Amino acid sequence: FYVIDEANIESHAFYDSIADDPRYASAFLERVGRMVQRDMHHPSVIFWSLGNESGRGKNHEGAAAFARALDPSRPLHYEGGINGNWTGGHSLTDVVSPMYPSIKAILDYVKSGKQDRPLIMCEYSHAMGNSNGTLKEYWDAIHSTPGLQGGFIWEFWDHGIEQTLPDGTKRSAYGGDFGETPHDGNFVCDGMVFPDRTPKPAMHEFKAIAAPIVITSTKASSGSFTVTNRQYFKDVADFDLFWSINRNGEVIDSGKVALPKIAPQKSAKISVKSKSLLKPDGAGERFINFTIVQKNRTDWAPAGHEVGWSQFALPSRKESIAPAKTNNLFEIAVDDAGEIQIPFGVLAPELSLWRAPTDNDRIGRITTKWEQYGVRELERTDCTITETAKSYKVVSEWQTSTGYKVKQVQLVTPVAGGYAVKETITVPKQFTDLARIGINFEIDGTLSNYTYFGTGPSETYPDRKIGRVHKWVSTVAEQYVPYVRPQENGGHAGVRWFALTDHAGHGVRIDLDKPRQVSATPFRADQLADATHDVELVPTGNTIVHIDAAHRGVGTASCGPDTLPAYLVSGGTYSFTWTVRAI
Incomplete structure (x- = not known):
């Protein structure tokens, strides 16, 4: 030290x-x-x-x-x-x-x-x-x-x-x-x-930032990388460097690179040889990952302890979900009340513009705006359904508790094995600082296994999202982060798809049009906001899912600056698509 x-x-x-x-x-x-x-x-x-x-x-x-x-x-x-x-x-x-x-x-x-x-x-x-x-x-x-x-x-x-x-x-x-x-x-x-x-x-997050060795590349697919030793007194002889190439979170090639001698505060080139670098060998998103580990045991960590990592995107061939004329899931996708029916669903998707305030939201007085907007409580005041052989169109008007109106349009179309929902949400421009713009719904809690392809394994948010894109296998219960005073938690930035399944592997998978902020937790936002200690929280028995087109950064406003303007969420029109398939 x-x-x-x-x-x-x-x-x-x-x-x-x-x-x-x-x-x-x-x-x-x-x-x-x-x-x-x-x-x-x-x-x-x-x-x-x-x-x-x-x-x-x-x-x-x-x-x-x-x-x-x-x-x-x-x-x-x-x-x-x-x-x-x-x-x-x-x-x-x-x-x-x-x-x-x-x-x-x-x-x-x-x-x-x-x-x-x-x-x-x-x-x-x-x-x-x-x-x-x-x-x-x-x-x-x-x-x-x-x-x-x-x-x-x-x-x-x-x-x-x-x-x-x-x-x-x-x-x-x-x-x-x-x-x-x-x-x-x-x-x-x-x-x-x-x-x-x-x-x-x-x-x-800070572990990744403070790593003693940093790897960079201007073109990862070339296999050429620069290793920088950020230490001030030691070379890199105490470390081993391993690499792997993943497609959709599955390892398709891996190896070890011999680190050259790199003096303190100096850099050197390394190269990775793999046919998988050159071109996509199958549809799916590909990354090359590096992990830097200790060769030997020290007083503070065992041999093999990871001290740093890096990840680089590789050229990929996009996967697509084929359209379909119809299917059983699509035919029952929208009920007479205009609510979308999700397999194993308990509560249908609703508009969501609020989160359980973080300490920064609360002490930094960001919640004052949310109270003025009235976004904690939303009521659907109008709904029209237009049905054709190929689609459902649901147009809803929501009203906040202080009288502001928000328009939501959902276009539901069939795809292979399920249906896609294109959301278009128009929020008043007077809303200059929102928590989120998205939807939330509840799934049967027996689907307790949670798999997602996105940044992890730790919780991430738009302004704190240093995580590896990978297929992470976890449980809903493990997503909860026990902050001493309950608040928004358990989210993941950059999620491409996620699945909730029971112990037999049955459940639902949801794919997103592009990387989005997603959470799947045992507690509703109201529960988190109203509790003062985590021991007061009682699981609902359901899984509460949030999918956000936009989500506010967390910042540091409890004692310091708020998040940067790039991570704020304001009024306007937002669109995103989520695709539902039964597993």
Whole structure:
């Protein structure tokens, strides 16, 4: 580890009030001095920090001078030194260390010509609940821009405390659960791992971003790739590199590449030899995957532990579902009420514009707009059905709880073994920030096996979607992500198709016109939104499926910037097609 060792000084709510108070001068000096004297012989410590969120004043100046006198070999860090002025505070900090800056802000600073110190974000990418959106974009900026040296994701773990309720149920407790006031609610649960130290999905995203070896290619089908060693002190001799070529998630070729000698911060070329690279050898989507593993056991991981991976799309021949004149499934696809009937369906598809608020949605006040739109509760107020021998056309009008109208057109046509539904949804342009635009329905819970072809295996969302496209085999129950406070979870970006089956393999498969955001979970959005702890959730017995034409990014707005404009969902007309077949 590279460690910034921080003095136990944080006045927080009082902020500047003690920074210039002479009554606290000796306390500042003692805490900083003891830290330096205690830890100065630890080589992992590369900076001293004067504290956190304590304003700026004469007491900091004294503590900084004392630290420099005790150990002139290490630089100082203090965010309060540059708060409000990134070009100031030289006596207090040797780095510019802003808290929760936007990507634009750090890039603008580097490009301003005023940068005279490295920039290290002392806190960024607040990891509260389903969060850490745009983490990749931060690191794209850092890797491509000299002067940006990274930052500290806030923070490592959720500070939930195991609490046993009177009935013996155990839960992760947070602010207010012990009857105390005042408190910060679940704001203490903002880590990359859960209270039991299980990694959250965002940690898997960061693992890919922070890999010690990176593989790139301008044309993967050529078999030529560049391997970059991002380590600073070691070569790549400790790693093995394996590759595989998949078609529709099935391995069709694989092998191992001998890594050349690559010095720290250097790159080298490798090549993969496989006939499967050259041209599609069958219909279906193809990818080449690389996995980088440790050769030997270390103190922190076993031999064979994966430390990084890369995936590249290869030329593919598209699969198509043949049209049909009719079939038994198509003939009963739409009932007299204009509801689409899905095999093993319990509740027919309905329009969906809302999600159970994430911590970022709730604390970042994004939900205020959703309440104004009234999109949590939708009522179908009108429906017309036009039937021909070759199609059903269902035109529905939905009304939000605040009176806005949304139009939905569903064109149902037969295909081999089932039917296709082309959805066209027109949402008022006044809706500038929606959670999603799509449909949801419920399937019999005995179809508990869930297979999907998309990004995984961890949960992914539009602004946090570093995952391998693969055929993932799981269960509906395993899709649930137990955030300490329940919220939107379990989604997957880039889903091409998915299937729900029982233990005999019978069920339903749904193919999508292009990669979409999909979820299949045991809980309804209302349940997630109304619960304060996950132990309150009781499975419905059904599987709740969402298919979205568009889905909002998760961002980091509970403490930091919201998602980028590219990941917002606004009003307009959206179309997508989903195809249903029985298995």
